[in-house]
Amino acid sequence: MASFLYRLGRFAFRRRWLVAAVWFAVLAGALAGAATLSGSTSDAFRIPGTPSQQAIDLLDKRFPQASAGGATANVVFAAPDGQRLSDMRPAVEDAIAQLKKAPQMASVSDPFQPGTVNSAGTVAVARATYQVPSAELTDPARGALTAVADKARAQGLTVEVGGDALTVKPAQGAGEAIGIAVAAVVLFITFGSLVAAGLPLLTAILGIAIGIGAITAMSGFVNLSSTTPTLALMLGLAVGIDYALFIVSRYRQEIATGRDREEATGLAVGTAGSAVVFAGLTVVIALAALAVAGIPFITQMGLAAAFTVAVAVLIALTLLPALLGFAGERISRNPRGLHARDLKEAGATPAPNIGTRRAGAIAHRPVLALLIGVIGLGVIAIPALDLRLGMPDDGSAPPATTQRHAYDLLAGAFGPGFNAPLTVTIDARAGSAQAAADQATQTIRGLHNVAAVSPAVINQAGDTALLTVTPTTGPSDVATEKLVHAIRQLPSAPGTAIGVTGLTAINIDVSTKLGDALVPYLIVVIGLAFVLLLLVFRSVLVPVMATLGFLLSIAATFGAVVAVFQWGWLANLFGIEQTGPILSLLPIVLVGIVFGLAMDYQVFLVTRMREEYSHGSAPRQAMITGFGHGARVVTAAAFIMISVFAGFILSPESIVKSIGLALGVAVLFDAVVVRMTIMPAVMALLGRAAWWLPRWLDRILPNVDVEGEKLHHLLDDGHDPLDATHERAPV
DSSP states (O other): OHHHHHHHHHHHHHTHHHHHHHHHHHHHHHHHHHHHTOOOOBOOOOOTTOHHHHHHHHHHHHOGGGOTTSOEEEEEEEOOTTOOGGGGHHHHHHHHHHHHTSTTEEEEOOTTSTTSBOTTSSEEEEEEEESSOGGGOOHHHHHHHHHHHHHHHHTTOEEEEESGGGOOOOOOSHHHHHHHHHHHHHHHHHHSOHHHHHHHHHHHHHHHHHHHHHHHHHTTTSOOBTTHHHHHHHHHHHHHHHHHHHHHHHHHHHHHTTOOHHHHHHHHHHHHHHHHHHHHHHHHHHHHGGGGGOOHHHHHHHHHHHHHHHHHHHIIIIIHHHHHHHHGGGGOBOTTSOBHHHHHHHTOOOOOOHHHHHHHHHHHSHHHHHHHHHHHHHHHHGGGGGOOEEOOOGGGSOTTSHHHHHHHHHHHHHOGGGGSOEEEEEEOSTTOHHHHHHHHHHHHHTSTTEEEEOOOEEOTTSSEEEEEEEESSOTTOHHHHHHHHHHHTOOOOTTOEEEEESHHHHHHHHHHHHHHHHHHHHHHHHHHHHHHHHHHHOOSHHHHHHHHHHHHHHHHHHHHHIIIIISOTTTTTTTOOOOOOEETTHHHHHHHHHHHHHHHHHHHHHHHHHHHHHTTOOHHHHHHHHHHHHHHHHHHHHHHHHHHHHGGGGSSOHHHHHHHHHHHHHHIIIIIIIIIIIHHHHHHHHGGGGGOOOHHHHHHSOOOOTTOHHHHHHHHTTOOTTOGGGOOSOO
């Protein structure tokens, strides 16, 4: 592996004009494809196989006028103090008439019918149903809804609007912009050179442009979600900077030893590039395995991000060496301001750096460092035992929003369950739906936690009935979830089936499906990654420790997120106005992203330790020296990622805040505590045993030579690695 990449790096350096031309042709092709081949994206939220989706499909087929998958809006009217809504009925009816004329509207219920006016006659609700899902609502449709509410308010009514019809996508780009700005500063501090700092940014941006361009072009052939490029953009920036950072850093180290620029490029690609290949493979596995969740838009996001990461790896191995050739000696000025050639001529030996001193301190007291790291993360992880997953609803909206005002008005006037209506479907034989509905109504009314059951609505064929069940508890309450399951488990007559759908049931099913997929996903990702790490390190214990450390950092991350967003600790500091369940999507996406980045840091740090060990250093000294080589760039890479993710904490959206905080603290815990504290302590304690591999396994595992041991031997013996006759055992 190292010898092949050495040859590839030197080829790219020598043929830099050809390599650059090829990559810019690829960029032009991707952008041209995005401009000419792209099609429309879809935001239809479908979770195939879930009970709620099956009920929606049934209604779409037999009861299309119900618009089961359409967006909804709860328009809540409240009379002024001391008055009743009947006193202002003309204003309410005028608002309803205007609402029925709104674009994409399917139906609007009468707010004065029984069950939608409270007993005092002061609060009423009209349920508006649209022909299309929330994501497909046009701006005129949303604007008409807002205009109706504003006009009614002008006539003295209190009008608030809930439901998903007002849901809008949060603004994007601020987090990425902050990340790029911070990355530029950190890279300049790390390298002390504008050219050296600019190369990782340039290659990362090119990789993102190619990846996003290709994904956009694919939308003309495959039905993609508009969220598909999101993860690719975020991770493409992350790994694109990271991979180039490691190779450029190794290149400068080789220059400092006196090697010429072409040979230094080959060695940088052969050694650090080998680590990039396996780190990239680990990230690709983690992202592609998101398909285990069985949710189409998550699968698309994972595969698109995996493709973009693969592009970043190829750019780091080919285009970056070519750019090193163009940069000349301007990139080889080190952070102290001394040219590498001057160091060689003066015979200077660089003093131990901060990383070396840190590793030495850990090696001096490894048990203490291990206990501090493990106990510290363990304590932070304790709140994770109370983790509750859910999907956002109006009850979790910020207190100042109209959605939250509508939710509170309905809960106060009708009870919390009024915000969690359940749509019950009854699939029966032709002509028997009414009898089946009557029987089901009686049974459902006898269940615990049922406040009301509406009269059945029968379709024209008489084979499908529709009921609305109002629980006594809110949409995120555990009792509501139990009621959904209880209704689905009700016995029914032969040929009759009962289903439950609606926004509340959909959210429950999504949370359940994502929760059930987490463990299989972890098994697949960790299992495949273990095999890769086994090949990289030729050790059994190092991959085991790497995996256990990752699980510890993830547990601590969940603990921190629960403490802040569910318990409300430090809520004011982060600008959190409303606590509640953690977004169901967060755990599986968090695991996928952080596992990839964690293994990046593991590979880059520990391969340098392995390299020193394979070159004859004692295990303890190999850990210290290897840590000293890799700590600076790993710290820079982690700080860049933390800054990128922390930028999302500034978002006004609670969901975006939770994702930003989770990713930021996850990288902090894993990079600083696990990879740079716990792992060095474990390596110091294990000593030579850290590199133990059973003989039978050693014989069957291919030697990929990530650390470049054979490559260095060839160079030290005066052989040219470009001569393929020297290739032997390693592959």
